[in-house]
Structures are given as C-alpha cells and as structure tokens.
Amino acid sequence: MFVAGIDIGSVAAKAVILDAQTLSEAAFAVIPSGWNTREAGEQVLSAVCQQADITHSSLSHIVGTGYGRIALPWADKVVTEITCHARGAAHLFPQTGMVLDIGGQDSKAISIDSKGNVLDFIMNDKCAAGTGRFLQMLSGLLGMTLEELSSAAEQGTPVAISSMCAVFAETEIIGLLAQGTPPSHIAAGVFTAIARRMRTLFGRIPLRGECTFTGGLASSTAFARRLSQELSVAVNVPPQPQITGALGAALIAAKLTTTPH
Amino acid sequence: MTFATLQRIKDVTDRNVLNLQEAKAAGKHVVGEYCIYSPMELAIAAGAIPVSLCGTKNDSIPAAEEILPRTLCPLIKSSFGFALQDSCPYLSAADVIVADTTCDGKKKMFELLAQKKPLFLLQLPQIQNTDAVTYWREQYAKLWQFYEQQFNTRITEDDLRNAIHLMNRFRSALKRVFDTSCSKPAPLTGMEIMECGFRLSFMSDKEHAIQLLNDLATELEAAPASQEKKRAPRILLTGVPTGLGSHKVIELLEKSGASVVCIDNCTAYKKTTLIIDEHKDPLTALAERYLDTPCAVMSQNPHRYTVLQELAQRFSVDGIVDLTWQGCQTYEVESYSVKNFVRETLHLPFLHIVTDYSPADTEQLNVRIEAFLEMLA
Numbered sequence: 001m002f003v004a005g006i007d008i009g010s011v012a013a014k015a016v017i018l019d020a021q022t023l024s025e026a027a028f029a030v031i032p033s034g035w036n037t038r039e040a041g042e043q044v045l046s047a048v049c050q051q052a053d054i055t056h057s058s059l060s061h062i063v064g065t066g067y068g069r070i071a072l073p074w075a076d077k078v079v080t081e082i083t084c085h086a087r088g089a090a091h092l093f094p095q096t097g098m099v100l101d102i103g104g105q106d107s108k109a110i111s112i113d114s115k116g117n118v119l120d121f122i123m124n125d126k127c128a129a130g131t132g133r134f135l136q137m138l139s140g141l142l143g144m145t146l147e148e149l150s151s152a153a154e155q156g157t158p159v160a161i162s163s164m165c166a167v168f169a170e171t172e173i174i175g176l177l178a179q180g181t182p183p184s185h186i187a188a189g190v191f192t193a194i195a196r197r198m199r200t201l202f203g204r205i206p207l208r209g210e211c212t213f214t215g216g217l218a219s220s221t222a223f224a225r226r227l228s229q230e231l232s233v234a235v236n237v238p239p240q241p242q243i244t245g246a247l248g249a250a251l252i253a254a255k256l257t258t259t260p261h
Numbered sequence: 262m263t264f265a266t267l268q269r270i271k272d273v274t275d276r277n278v279l280n281l282q283e284a285k286a287a288g289k290h291v292v293g294e295y296c297i298y299s300p301m302e303l304a305i306a307a308g309a310i311p312v313s314l315c316g317t318k319n320d321s322i323p324a325a326e327e328i329l330p331r332t333l334c335p336l337i338k339s340s341f342g343f344a345l346q347d348s349c350p351y352l353s354a355a356d357v358i359v360a361d362t363t364c365d366g367k368k369k370m371f372e373l374l375a376q377k378k379p380l381f382l383l384q385l386p387q388i389q390n391t392d393a394v395t396y397w398r399e400q401y402a403k404l405w406q407f408y409e410q411q412f413n414t415r416i417t418e419d420d421l422r423n424a425i426h427l428m429n430r431f432r433s434a435l436k437r438v439f440d441t442s443c444s445k446p447a448p449l450t451g452m453e454i455m456e457c458g459f460r461l462s463f464m465s466d467k468e469h470a471i472q473l474l475n476d477l478a479t480e481l482e483a484a485p486a487s488q489e490k491k492r493a494p495r496i497l498l499t500g501v502p503t504g505l506g507s508h509k510v511i512e513l514l515e516k517s518g519a520s521v522v523c524i525d526n527c528t529a530y531k532k533t534t535l536i537i538d539e540h541k542d543p544l545t546a547l548a549e550r551y552l553d554t555p556c557a558v559m560s561q562n563p564h565r566y567t568v569l570q571e572l573a574q575r576f577s578v579d580g581i582v583d584l585t586w587q588g589c590q591t592y593e594v595e596s597y598s599v600k601n602f603v604r605e606t607l608h609l610p611f612l613h614i615v616t617d618y619s620p621a622d623t624e625q626l627n628v629r630i631e632a633f634l635e636m637l638a
C-alpha cells in the first residue's frame with residue numbers, strides 16, 4: 001500500500017511516495033510551483049506517480065502541506081509545513097532536536113521531541129532577507145544558478161552586507177558590483193548574511209539534540225557549511241533537503257492508513 | 262449567533278448609535294474614553310454616558326498615517342484616524358474626552374486629539390503601590406471637578422456610590438456570561454464572546470444591558486453541551502485589546518478548529534474584574550481597584566501572571582496565545598516574560614502573535630496558528 005505527501009511551496013512543488021508499511025521511499029518529484037498552485041499539485045502528483053510506476057487511484061492516502069496546501073482537492077488531510085518538516089527531519093535523523101528550514105518565502109526554527117512532535121517554533125516571514133527569495137534576487141543580479149553561487153561563495157571572502165532588508169541589500173549589491181567587487185565575494189557575503197539571520201531565530205529556542213537543516217537552500221553544501229560555522233553546531237543535511245516537508249506529509253499519510261480518522 | 266438572547270442583543274445594540282444620539286438630544290452629556298483606567302463610574306455619577314473610543318477598525322488607519330508614523334500601533338492609528346475623519350459616531354457624540362498617559366504613542370496622540378475636543382488627561386502612575394494609589398485618587402478627584410465644571414453640575418458621594426453599584430452589577434453580569442465558557446465544551450465561541458462584550462459596552466442604558474446579560478447567562482447555563490466543539494482545543498487569548506474589526510486572530514483560531522474560551526484583555530475579561538468595594542470611601546475604592554488592572558504599561562506588572570494562572574486553571578485551557586499589536590513595545594517586550602511564565606510555571610504551550618488590523622498577513626498567520634493547534638493535538 002502506497003501513500004503520498006505533497007508540499008506546494010512558493011518556489012517549488014514537491015511530492016514523495018512511501019510504502020505505508022515499511023516507510024521506504026518509492027519515489028519523489030520536484031517541479032517549479034509556477035502561478036497556478038492547483039495545477040502544480042496535479043502535475044507534481046502525476047510526476048511522482050509516474051516515477052513510482054503506480055496510478056493516482058492506487059494511493060491509499062495523500063497529505064498536503066505548504067502554502068498551497070488548501071488548493072489540493074484530493075488530499076485526505078492538510079497539515080502545516082512546520083509539522084511536516086519536523087516529522088521528516090526526525091525520520092531521517094532520529095536524534096534531531098531542532099529543525100532549521102529556509103524556504104522560498106520564510107525561514108523557521110522548530111524545536112521537536114524524540115518522536116518528531118513540535119514543541120515550539122518561530123518563523124521569520126515578514127522580511128525576505130533570511131529566505132530563499134533573497135538568494136533568488138542575488139542569482140538574478142549576478143546571473144548565476146544556486147550551484148554557481150555556491151561554488152563562487154566557497155572561493156570568495158565574504159564582504160559585509162549591512163542592509164537587513166532585501167530591497168536595500170539589492171541596492172547595496174549593485175553598488176558593490178559597480179565598485180568592481182568580485183561576484184564571489186558578494187555571494188560569500190550574502191551567504192553569511194542569511195546564515196546570521198538564521199542565527200537570531202536559532203538563538204530564540206534552546207537547542208536540545210541535533211540540528212537538522214532542511215529546505216532548498218540546504219542542498220548547497222557551501223551554505224550548509226557556512227550556517228554550521230555561524231551557529232557553532234554541526235548540522236545534519238538530508239540527501240534531498242528540499243523534499244523533507246513532503247516526506248513528513250507522506251509519513252503522516254502512512255499513519256492515516258492505520259488510525260481511523 | 263445561535264442563542265436567542267444573542268440575537269436579541271444584536272438587535273438591541275444595532276440601535277446603540279441611535280439611542281445615544283437621542284439621549285444627547287434630550288440633554289445627556291457623553292464622555293469618550295480610550296482606556297480601561299478611565300473610570301466609567303465617575304462619568305455615570307456625573308450624569309453622563311461613557312462610551313469607549315478605542316479604535317478597532319482598519320479603515321481609519323490610512324488617514325491617521327498622513328500624520329502619525331506608520332510604525333505606530335494600529336490601535337492608536339485607528340483611534341486617531343476616526344478623529345481626523347470625524348467618522349466615528351461615538352466620538353462625534355462625545356462632549357469631552359478622558360484619556361490616560363498609558364503608553365508613549367497614545368500619550369503623544371492625545372496631545373493632537375486635545376486640539377479637537379476638550380480632553381482631560383489622567384496622569385497614570387506606572388507602578389502599583391500605596392503611594393501610587395494616593396496619587397491616582399487625586400487624579401480621579403481632579404476628573405470629578407472637571408466633570409462638575411464641564412457639565413455645570415454637582416456630583417455627590419452618593420451619586421458615585423450609585424454609579425459604582427450599577428457598574429458592579431453590570432460587570433458581575435458580564436462575568437456570569439463569560440464564565441459559562443468554563444464548562445467543557447464552552448457554549449459560546451470566542452467570536453461571540455468578543456462581539457457580545459463589544460456591542461454591550463456601547464449601550465447607553467446599563468440597566469437594559471444588565472438584563473440582557475443575565476438573560477443570556479441563564480440561557481447559556483441551561484443549554485445542552487454542543488457535541489461538535491467537544492474536541493476543540495481550548496485557547497486563552499491574552500494581550501492587547503480586540504474588538505469588531507480587530508478580531509482577526511480570534512476568527513483565524515476558531516476557523517482552524519480552536520475554541521477561544523477566555524479573552525484576557527481590556528475589551529473582554531479584564532472588564533469583569535473591576536468590581537469595586539462598596540463599603541469603602543468610594544473614590545479610594547475606585548482608585549485602588551482600577552490601578553490594580555494588569556496592563557503592560559505598568560512596571561512591574563505582577564498581576565498579569567497571577568490572573569493568567571487563575572484563568573488558565575479555571576477555564577481548563579490547552580494553550581495560551583499572546584496577541585500584541587505591531588509597534589506596541591510594552592506588550593511585545595512583556596511577551597517574553599509571559600512566554601517563560603506560561604511554559605515554566607503553567608506548563609502550557611504558548612504562541613506569540615504580532616500583527617496589525619490589516620488582512621495582509623492572513624496566510625502567514627494561518628500557518629502559525631494551524632501549526633500551534635497541531636502541536637496541541
């Protein structure tokens with residue numbers, strides 16, 4: 001019996017299919033969210049079904065999460081990404097006590113118990129400076145993909161980005177480029193700025209257990225390393241950090257197969 | 262509104278503005294107040310009708326932002342915007358305004374407001390001790406004189422005693438209604454609690470309001486337990502004032518499946534606690550009781566914690582949500598201590614929400630609120 005978790009974020013739509021008994025992963029898919037959340041949901045679901053070589057109707061339960069979670073008419077249940085990231089991270093790294101997630105439009109620190117239940121969380125969603133959107137802006141300005149930014153940042157010496165606001169930071173970066181500052185230094189500077197933003201969230205919740213870093217930005221090893229340095233703790237990074245929320249949703253779906261709701 | 266008396270309250274209070282204007286035409290004076298520290302009893306003793314002018318609507322904010330900083334608390338901006346646009350019938354009806362030096366933003370806004378209407382500013386001490394009570398009593402004595410001059414009347418001690426007795430009955434009746442939510446499940450929703458308290462506070466005829474409240478309490482006490490709300494997590498909302506127009510967090514909580522059983526703020530439950538000792542010198546009793554009100558403008562603010570503990574237990578709550586308006590420094594800073602108290606002493610889950618009156622952040626708020634409720638499940 002198979003179950004699915006679908007996570008519709010502001011940047012990407014993610015899906016995971018699990019075997020409900022063994023909880024082993026049968027397939028996953030990631031596509032851009034685009035403008036139409038509902039369509040993104042349909043597409044990512046059919047993509048993941050194709051990957052797993054099963055039909056939509058053979059999925060026993062589907063759980064939706066992410067900003068687009070309400071636009072999934074066929075979901076059996078919708079759960080917030082906070083709960084889903086917690087479940088996903090605890091499943092991958094059972095010693096996790098804190099989940100750090102940097103998404104497209106917000107970042108969060110989530111404190112969890114050994115079962116993956118959320119104990120506390122804080123979000124930064126009023127300001128783009130600590131989120132994936134900040135990097136999108138940078139990648140637009142420098143004409144680089146996330147991977148290119150990552151390797152550039154590894155080589156660069158971070159320049160100070162003093163603006164905490166993404167809009168002002170953009171102006172600042174344009175100024176730096178005009179002065180001839182190498183893009184690699186700027187990329188390194190922005191990585192450091194985002195990691196520092198994360199540190200303020202992180203500092204507001206006491207750390208117990210290990211720290212697991214999820215969300216699209218975690219796939220950049222350069223960034224994960226910088227974050228770990230900033231926080232002075234080791235961070236676990238899942239092999240596919242972007243799909244942690246969808247995985248958590250699928251784990252909740254697997255639970256639905258055993259508990260009547 | 263599902264209960265018959267709730268519908269009656271709605272119908273009666275729909276005529277609040279009309280009734281006020283009629284009373285005014287018949288020669289009654291109207292006193293506008295902004296804060297719970299302004300004693301309604303004194304206004305009633307002066308033969309006037311007290312009305313609350315605390316701004317709870319988003320519509321008046323853009324006008325206020327032409328003068329006030331945008332980063333100011335929405336409650337202050339909303340209140341001031343109504344004065345600028347002259348768009349609040351209660352404010353228009355007010356002959357005089359009574360204000361308090363509570364937070365800095367309000368204080369400075371009142372300076373501007375004083376250019377529009379006769380305004381009496383009560384100098385609120387920010388500590389709760391016997392010296393402060395003595396001082397506060399003098400402030401009330403000055404307000405007493407102000408009413409006598411403005412309304413060209415004499416207020417006797419008996420007038421004040423009668424007003425205290427009337428308001429004590431009103432507050433006890435309000436408490437009786439709010440306390441029905443101690444039962445599991447609560448008969449009223451948080452939205453109903455908020456709306457009912459809000460509407461009745463604008464009723465000029467207090468006797469009629471007391472009657473309605475007691476009828477409602479009787480109806481609620483006899484109502485069979487609702488099955489659908491049985492499993493809803495019981496939430497205590499604490500923090501800044503809320504009213505019709507600034508109710509979004511209560512609404513979002515309940516749309517996500519919570520039952521808001523107690524609203525510990527100045528527009529709801531705090532009103533029920535101002536029961537004045539009728540055996541003492543009335544002005545002293547008034548000053549003592551009022552100054553004891555827990556508000557974040559006080560330093561320290563010890564009663565905030567004792568009240569929270571008492572309410573959390575009496576209403577058997579599953580979690581506490583602390584609402585603070587953006588730009589409200591006092592409540593925002595205090596939220597850290599409240600959080601520690603709730604976690605460490607009450608051992609309850611806690612969520613701090615900072616927002617304003619606009620619907621712009623509904624989506625983000627939903628994520629926080631739903632995640633919090635998932636945590637309680």
Ligand code: SF4
Pocket residue numbers: 295296297298363364501502527554555556557558
């Ligand atoms: S919260 Fe404080 S300042 Fe505001 S109405 Fe209540 S007592 Fe007054």
Ligand code: SF4
Pocket residue numbers: 334335336337363364365366367501502558586588589590591592
């Ligand atoms: S909510 Fe805070 S800032 Fe706003 S009026 Fe009340 S005490 Fe002042």
